[in-house]
Amino acid sequence: xxxxxxxxxxxxxxxxxxxxxxxxxxxxxxxxxxxxxxxxxxxxxxxxxxxxxxxxxxxxxxxxxxxxxxxxxxxxxxxxxxxxxxxxxxxxxxxxxxxxxxxxxxxxxxxxx
Amino acid sequence: xxxxxxxxxxxxxxxxxxxxxxxxxxxxxxxxxxxxxxxxxxxxxxxxxxxxxxxxxxxxxxxxxxxxxxxxxxxxxxxxxxxxxxxxxxxxxxxxxxxxxxxxxxxxxxxxxxx
Numbered sequence: 079x080x081x082x083x084x085x086x087x088x089x090x091x092x093x094x095x096x097x098x099x100x101x102x103x104x105x106x107x108x109x110x111x112x113x114x115x116x117x118x119x120x121x122x123x124x125x126x127x128x129x130x131x132x133x134x135x136x137x138x139x140x141x142x143x144x145x146x147x148x149x150x151x152x153x154x155x156x157x158x159x160x161x162x163x164x165x166x167x168x169x170x171x172x173x174x175x176x177x178x179x180x181x182x183x184x185x186x187x188x189x190x191x
Numbered sequence: 192x193x194x195x196x197x198x199x200x201x202x203x204x205x206x207x208x209x210x211x212x213x214x215x216x217x218x219x220x221x222x223x224x225x226x227x228x229x230x231x232x233x234x235x236x237x238x239x240x241x242x243x244x245x246x247x248x249x250x251x252x253x254x255x256x257x258x259x260x261x262x263x264x265x266x267x268x269x270x271x272x273x274x275x276x277x278x279x280x281x282x283x284x285x286x287x288x289x290x291x292x293x294x295x296x297x298x299x300x301x302x303x304x305x306x
Contacts, residue, residue: 112294119300120297120299120300121195121281121283121297121298121299121300122234122281122295122297123297124294124295124296127294165233165234181226181233181234181235183231183232183233184233
């Protein structure tokens with residue numbers, strides 16, 4: 079059962095680039111890495127997904143090294159509205175054919191004016 | 192996501208009571224999930240279902256049961272609620288073709304308090 083590890087919290091000033099790293103040493107060959115954003119009292123929301131190298135969309139970039147044992151979510155020029163908890167999710171399969179989706183404990187990002 | 196609804200949104204109950212949390216979706220997705228969120232522990236998977244006849248245990252299924260009444264409905268039951276089941280519960284869906292590792296759409300959550 080793969081586990082993910084993320085920093086518990088991070089602070090950043092508005093306008094800065096923020097990089098949040100997730101460690102997933104036991105990632106399996108067919109696993110993808112997905113990041114979600116969660117605001118208080120709301121369900122998580124998909125941000126970005128990748129398998130290797132780099133993926134970019136209108137919201138963020140995701141960097142994955144060749145060994146795939148970690149990944150970094152990059153948020154360009156953050157604003158106060160980016161204050162949220164960010165989760166790293168790694169597709170994982172364990173046991174008798176069961177899927178064990180494992181969310182990291184999340185990184186609480188606080189953007190400071 | 193308005194396409195995934197959960198009822199009730201808030202519930203206070205007593206130890207030993209049977210509780211059912213309901214989830215409905217209009218996204219036409221085959222796959223549905225129940226998660227539990229506790230402060231500092233992130234989201235943990237309770238049960239998931241890949242179609243109406245498929246039910247699977249997640250990481251923390253003890254003390255819970257589920258029912259997939261239709262493609263659009265997935266209910267979570269606590270047969271005899273206990274205080275440590277006090278938490279925020281989320282239902283989620285995903286498309287069959289995109290698999291569980293791909294984008295999941297979450298409901299607004301149900302806050303359950305067991306006294």
